[in-house]
Amino acid sequence: MKKTLLHLISFAFMAYYGAVVTMAQSTLSLTNYTYSPTQLVIGTIQSKEPMTRFTLRGPNAALFGVNKANQLSIKSGATKSPEFWYDLIIEGQNATGIQRDTFRLVRDQFIRNQVIAHRGAWKQSGTTENSLTSLNNAVKLGCMGSEFDVHMSSDSIMFIHHDPTVEGIDIEKTPAADLAKLKLSNGEPLPTLESYLREGMKQNRTRLILEIKTSKLGRSMELTERVVAMVHHLKAQAWVDYIAFDYDVCKKVKALNPVAKVAYLNGDKSPEQLEADHLTGFDYHFSVLKKNEAWLQDAKQRHLTTNAWTVNDRSMLQSFLDQHIDYITTNEPELLLELVSK
Structure with missing residues (x-):
């Protein structure tokens, strides 16, 4: 009986999300x-x-x-x-x-500072990263953005979590009905992409920085299509910026929505290449930008956005601010907010 019920729930999830993908194929955009x-x-x-x-x-x-x-x-x-x-x-x-x-x-009351809370604001408050509470903490703090990570279950339902596993359970190999039973350390359920977006859309101050995780099972393109479809279905375009380590994922997002804001994470593409492929900018590990010091200025001249991750040290945060970087992704948003307010 339980197995039959789980199958029904899983089928309902897939039927709904399949409809979402179909509905999202509009020819119109802004x-x-x-x-x-x-x-x-x-x-x-x-x-x-x-x-x-x-x-x-x-x-x-x-x-x-x-x-x-x-x-x-x-x-x-x-x-x-x-x-x-x-x-x-x-x-x-x-x-x-x-x-x-x-x-x-x-x-438009979106905040214009350099602060992107990595997986939300969780560290200082002692809550769980990538939770709805960490998202709301980032909003309350006054962060420009709150970053979060998206994986897809075995039956193609999208969940928010940084690692590919939760409590030893592989997200990509597990049906949504089983993942929905899991609890985060703060007691919240493992959030779906839909629940996270709906929570973020209750305000218009902090942008939602959506990372499309690379699939280990070769499903990155399917995940990308479903993510963009969900954003479109919920009418969340005003809130969402996209980031990804997979360059083809970045280009796929732009193909699905040419006006989407998309930044690349991996650090192996020059500003010239990003401009040629019509990406919005880069979001590179701080070590990449230390090795390629000219890239910040080059990107600005090409009107690309610039972001460094994940920077938590006070002196390094200040160094990037002194270089007029557009954004910094950090586990210490409170510290960075202190620095940008000086």
Whole structure:
């Protein structure tokens, strides 16, 4: 009986996520998903297929406008709402029919500092890394971003954890129904990607820095497709930046969503190569940047973002700040916040 129930749960998970992947294959996208009282032009509507015109639909359509250049804008009065996001339906029409998608447009109150909490803010508070509590701690501290790691179960459900195993259990070889029973050291369940994103989307201050882990079973491309599909399904584009060690994963994210912010982690590509492949920037171990001191300035000249990981030493944190690096990923976000506030 228990085995049958687990099979049913697993089937339900797979059926749902399979639907998510299907729904996410929209031809429409935006170059930006945020607005502010001083930024009324949100971004340009883009389509993989030529469209003759775009039309705004839904209860919030009157709050927005689209011009002949397909630029989406918000009306000034709408920026004063206490709500921090609007959902807007956009339709694109051509000779073959209508493409429709719903986008979440978010009031831009995202923090602009250099602090990315590695696996959330967990160390000083004594909670568990990659937990919802560590995410919320990073938000409360005022971090620009909270980094987290995504693996996929044997039945293709995405879970948040840094290592490929939890309590000796291999995530990739274990069905979701079994993983859902596991508890983190702080008592929380092992979070799914969906639960983590939904928690992060309750605020509009801290960005969600999503690392797509490399699959040991050759499933990295499937994981990438499902991750991007889930972000799209939840309308989380305004919150999420992507990072990965697998260069093909980075390029796959850009192929699925050309306007996504994607940084490479492995450290073996020059800024010139990253620019050629249209990545957003690099997110390299500090030792790589020490060996290639010119890369920081080269990246800036190419308008690429720069990030060093995982930097915990005060003097090294200050050194990178003195070099005007864009971001630093750290297990000591409290210390880095102290330094950037001076």
